[in-house]
Amino acid sequence: MSTATLEVAPEQSAVAHTTPAADRVRVGALLSEVKGPLTLAVLLYVVSSLASIVPLIGVVELTRTLLPMAWGQPVDADHAWLIAWIVAGALLVRAVAQFSALMITHLADADLGASLRTRIVDHLRVVPLGWFGTRSSGRVKKAAQDDVGTMHHLVAHSITDMTAAIVVPVATMAYLLVIEWRMALVALLPMVAAVILYAISLGGSMELYQRYDDSLAEINAATVEYARGIAVVKAFGQAGRAHARFADTCQRFITFFGQWMRKAGLSGVLMEIVSSPPVALAALTLTGVALVGSGVPFIDVLPGLVLGLGISAPVLALGFGFQELREAQEAANHVGELLGAAPMPEPAHPREPQGNDVDVENVTFSYNEGSLALDGVSLHLRPGTVTALVGASGSGKSSLARLVPRFYDPQAGAVTLGGVPVDHVAGDDLYQRVGFVFSDDYLLNASLRDNIALGRPEATLDEVRSAAAAAQIDERIGQLPRGYDSVLGTDAELSGGERQRVAIARALLADTPILILDEATAFADPDSEVAIQRALSELVRGRTLLVIAHRLYTIRQADQIAVLSGGRIVESGRHDDLLASDGEYARLWCATGSDEVAPTHIEGNQA
């Protein structure tokens, strides 16, 4: 025998809808539209990388030309000037090519960003309405603004960095190996050492980076707990203990941070030292002097000295950009995930419903492959009647109500409207027949008139006003300095209850024959409760109403009450019959004290 306790489950709409990995748009696909500019940038970077080596070679050739001067012999001055001017030219080419390449990548990044944002917005238009839960707008903002922005490094820098990191060392080594291979090998040593060190440090670093992220999240959570709970701990005189707990968490983090720095940080410094110019220079000069001492001509050793320094720098730059690259890839994954969310299929051959009967036929539904929210539910809504759904949180009443305006599609069974399953009804047609008023008012930051007339933009001001009057909000709007032209959020700040009445006015004007209502709207704002109730009474007049009920006494006059529990309808009928049959409904009625609510039971004792 079940007790009359109502189960509590977290709000279903707060569950984050995740896209299965297989559906995510891949990073490569996201970047495909800027393939052209990026390829051009790579080519320019190849040119600039090669051009960066020319001046160094020029120095060697200039030395070769001018060397005889050291022994007082004549030199070919014209040749020297030619080399000098070639060097100047190469510097210019390098600067121009590099600059152009970076401009191209950055502009490509700008264009890609704008394109991705538009794609995200377009995708939002076709995603099932049920996708939009309590956290979805934050998620969207993060993906569209923050993540797209973080991808900057990926597009604007990493590809060009990689090009330089390949071309410069390869070209330099090719040149040096031809001239004097021993110097070439010594020049290679620092870079090889740095790469080996890097590979070693990378080995454990993935896990370490993950722990770093986790530790930051832990500190974040500990701070939230400490700050949010500070009133409580002070109220009970335990601020000291809470402070100590927080300090402990911080200390643990600092200990980890120290380890992390010693591992990741110091190995980074080691790489920096090993590939730094002084170390490279020391190795090269020692080798060079030894070679000259053993008879190798100076002019063959010089290239190694001059060019050997520049090999490691581009490779190092890649290493320093690693953190940004990692973050950029994460960000790209988030964007891909959002774009991969399964769209709601529009019917290829829409049919027109015959009449406005709503039938829920043996519907089974669950969110995200979790437990069943609805399990074989059937219900019929006769036109012009009130059907109330009652049950505990998590019993499935919100899910059931949301199937009718096609927030979701059920996994089995169907919801039909006028004999046609709703997924075969054209979207426009469906929403002309089915309206909804939920506790989220979905008002735009636009003028009140535009908000109310959203469904019928051609409505006259009089029609708008009469809808507002029926919704008990016309007087309030009249008090605003700009009246119906007041823009929500800028000109007008309305309370929760006032906003609800604007939403009700909107629904009144749209005048759909079927209406889905969440009774929570009625008591969102205790000050406006009476006004909202009057507005709702106006709204539901003459329509087919499906209401998600929370307070049983408000739906006692419904034509049909369906009691849900665990995703099934366990009882249905009219109020008096259900009470008489002494089942689940009767138990709920008693447990909520609904029988004690009538005003006549409240007596003053201060007479």
Next chain:
Amino acid sequence: MIRDLRWVLGKGRTLDGMIALAVVAAILQGITFVLLVPLLRALILGDIAGAWLWAGALTAAALGFAITLWFSSVLGQKAALDLSVGLYDRLGDKISRLPLGTVDLALTGRLARLTSKGVMQVATVPAHLVRPIITAVGTPLTVVIGMTVIDWRIGLTALISLPLLAGGYLLTGTIVRNRDSKYAAASAEAAGRIVEFARVQPALRAFRGSASSNDELTRALGAQHKTYRSLLLGGAAGMSIFAVAVQAVITVLVLLGTALTLGGSLDVPALVALLVLSLRFVEPLMQVADLGSALRVSSNSLAEMREILDAPELPEPTTAAVPADASVELRDVGFSYRPDTPVLTGISFSVAPGTTTALVGPSGSGKSTLIKLLARFHDVTSGQVMIGGQDVRELGTATTMENVSLVFQDVYLFSGTLLDNIRMGRPEASDEEVFAAAHAAEVDEIAARLGDGWDSQVGEGGGLLSGGERQRVSIARAILKDAPILLLDEATSALDPVNEQAVSRALHHLEGRSRLVIAHRLETVVNADQIVVLTDDGRIAEVGVHATLMANDGPYAAFWRARTEAAGWSLATS
């Protein structure tokens, strides 16, 4: 920035040490470059012995560079740890001292961000930013000085170019800054529009259907794109000037060097060395630009932290006064968050010991603020709040809290067990007392519902419980604490009517003490010893008992009529 860092560290010896070593490292790096000149001279002239000498000197300098750089980094890491410790200590301490009323969700969010990302950004400034900047600037400077010593003409040319390059860089910054702020504004607008678009999507689809285009959004995205391109092009213009200037400087040095050598006043080894140095000394300077913007981000974090650390605290008495009894009195209390928007004005009433005062009024009338003043969430702007005949400022926050129990709307539970959360009410209470309080507040049901009974976890912030259940736990705590004064906000979410019933039954166990209640239930109001009615601008409209106020036929009577009408309402389509 360095100044702020030293302030956090207390004494700046680690930081100073790091900076000193970094400077030495930068100079040594420059010296290894400069030593190329005598080395090349020796090699060209075939002086192998001399060449070995100079190679040795160069190697020694390189070794010195490696060692000083290493130790500078070690000190940089120590500074990072010290900074973290310092910041966490200060922030943790400050959180415990901030006036309770200022710790809202927004501040909590800021604090969380600062303790995680913010501290990291600031702590890594010495090792990741200061040190590389010193190297990036110190080495070229050393090289240029060396060049000047070798040949004053080339050196001077290089020296002159430095301020020109710096000027070019700053000019770029100015061009960029203006476009940057335009871009930031456009981004914020676009972000807002996107959030709104997502938020109202159900309505857009339901009311506008497939015709739903959103001109505002398209326009905002377009503006964002345009301003970003403008920023890039502006930045590019500046960068191109800078790049051309850099190449021009190097070109001048190359041509000048060639001319001087051909003219015989510069020897070839010097030329070679100088050319290599010219080609290499500018690169590090380019890095400074990137580092500069990272420095700005960290600087902003630190500034935000200082702002919080400098926030005013409530004054505490050196010796706490003692309340005479459980009476509460408000004398001409006025309060405002900002000087021009008063929330409460001229509030005067008292609550006799053991009586119940109900607080009633429209939302925005300041009821929750008033109650919070009694728990010293803020200090009043004018007037006095007295408990037991003593001003709460004389009692101090700790004593005030000892005498008061709070049952508010927003209940925060600690991630821990159900039992621990109740025991918080009075940690030294016996097990029987804890269970008795839990039972009185009807928390046994919650324990039965959660998997592990009394040892069940309640989730972060109590998230595994509904709002009504959390309030019951809060009531259990208050019952356990058994303080003489109770401050209660009756609002519960009516989404959970069974909870509402349990809460109202549980509240019966908190009678017999002085109670100030923000009343929502008609039963409470009717039975109260005193009803205080507030206006929507935070003044007292009426004071009295139910019968008297009904007879007055004023705001209270209107409120009563509205509530009873609302209670009897039902939905019907006919």
